Amino acid sequence: MSSLRPSPITPTVDFDRDGVQHGFLRLPYSRDDSAWGSVMIPICVIRNGSGPSALLTGGNHGDEYEGPLALYDLARTLDPKHVSGTVIIVPAMNYPAFRAGTRTSPIDKGNLNRSFPGRPDGTVTEKIADYFQRELLPRTDIALDFHSGGKTLDFVPFCAAHIRPDKVLEAKGFAAVEAFSAPWSMKMLEIDAVGMFDTAAEEMGKLFITTELGGGGTSRAETVRIARRGVLNVLRHGGIVSGAVEMQPTRWLDMPSGDCFSFAEDDGMIETLIDLSEPVEEGQVLARIHSIGRTGPAPQEIRARMGGMLAARHFPGLVKAGDCTAVVAVLVD
Numbered sequence: 197m198s199s200l201r202p203s204p205i206t207p208t209v210d211f212d213r214d215g216v217q218h219g220f221l222r223l224p225y226s227r228d229d230s231a232w233g234s235v236m237i238p239i240c241v242i243r244n245g246s247g248p249s250a251l252l253t254g255g256n257h258g259d260e261y262e263g264p265l266a267l268y269d270l271a272r273t274l275d276p277k278h279v280s281g282t283v284i285i286v287p288a289m290n291y292p293a294f295r296a297g298t299r300t301s302p303i304d305k306g307n308l309n310r311s312f313p314g315r316p317d318g319t320v321t322e323k324i325a326d327y328f329q330r331e332l333l334p335r336t337d338i339a340l341d342f343h344s345g346g347k348t349l350d351f352v353p354f355c356a357a358h359i360r361p362d363k364v365l366e367a368k369g370f371a372a373v374e375a376f377s378a379p380w381s382m383k384m385l386e387i388d389a390v391g392m393f394d395t396a397a398e399e400m401g402k403l404f405i406t407t408e409l410g411g412g413g414t415s416r417a418e419t420v421r422i423a424r425r426g427v428l429n430v431l432r433h434g435g436i437v438s439g440a441v442e443m444q445p446t447r448w449l450d451m452p453s454g455d456c457f458s459f460a461e462d463d464g465m466i467e468t469l470i471d472l473s474e475p476v477e478e479g480q481v482l483a484r485i486h487s488i489g490r491t492g493p494a495p496q497e498i499r500a501r502m503g504g505m506l507a508a509r510h511f512p513g514l515v516k517a518g519d520c521t522a523v524v525a526v527l528v529d
């Protein structure tokens with residue numbers, strides 16, 4: 197069985213050694229410009245004795261920047277004196293995608309967050325997933341995976357955990373989200389949970405939280421501040437880093453059903469009629485899609501299928517049939 201094969205990835209760090217180590221996950225990748233070459237995924241391990249272990253990841257999608265900005269910074273600055281336990285930082289999980297500034301890998305078009313549990317004998321992206329699945333997740337107590345909207349979506353900044361069958365783990369997840377202290381906190385519903393890192397971690401019974409901190413293929417001063425504060429807060433909350441959690445006010449949102457999502461049914465140019473965080477009524481027109489092939493046709497209207505507030509929207513000015521155009525979430529206060 198292929199799952200019994202060892203991972204081809206070799207870490208240059210020792211996960212059981214105290215102190216700070218900056219190294220790589222080295223993944224052999226033979227190609228035209230390097231016959232015996234490798235993909236070198238940066239990794240940092242900061243350990244101080246036994247204790248809980250956190251796995252902090254960014255760049256699962258290569259065009260999302262708050263996570264990498266917060267995590268390269270944390271790797272450079274976190275003093276092991278303030279740590280009890282282990283902090284494993286992989287700021288750019290899908291490193292080939294991150295280098296290319298694209299959501300998926302330029303090598304195999306792999307979307308890392310749809311590739312779990314991965315394969316040790318699969319594509320480059322599947323080999324990365326397999327290493328997280330079999331080597332990193334099992335040694336983790338809490339995983340924080342940073343996302344933003346990438347080039348095609350924009351979100352109100354939130355930290356999120358999923359509704360889970362295990363209510364004890366669910367409550368721990370929501371407590372960690374609250375500690376992250378983003379302006380918004382989300383009980384998150386996934387459009388397509390199969391193959392996600394989230395799903396892999398949760399099926400292993402791990403505490404797992406994630407974020408959506410903005411988007412558009414860039415970052416903003418505010419969202420990067422939220423990411424930096426949030427990651428330290430989660431480590432403090434977990435007792436892995438010393439010091440008090442810097443709590444900030446947060447408002448809880450819920451995504452109660454698939455009615456949260458609206459999709460385009462035509463190609464065209466999108467006109468947003470309301471902005472992120474504004475209130476939405478059921479049936480309200482959120483956006484219009486204007487035909488661009490000719491003058492004359494009336495625009496397609498995108499209507500909210502439920503009330504709440506606008507939590508995310510399509511970012512680029514042009515849209516294709518099937519694109520997610522808007523996400524509505526419900527305020528739970």
Ligand SMILES: [Zn+2]
Pocket residue numbers: 256257260342343344346
């Ligand atoms: Zn993402």
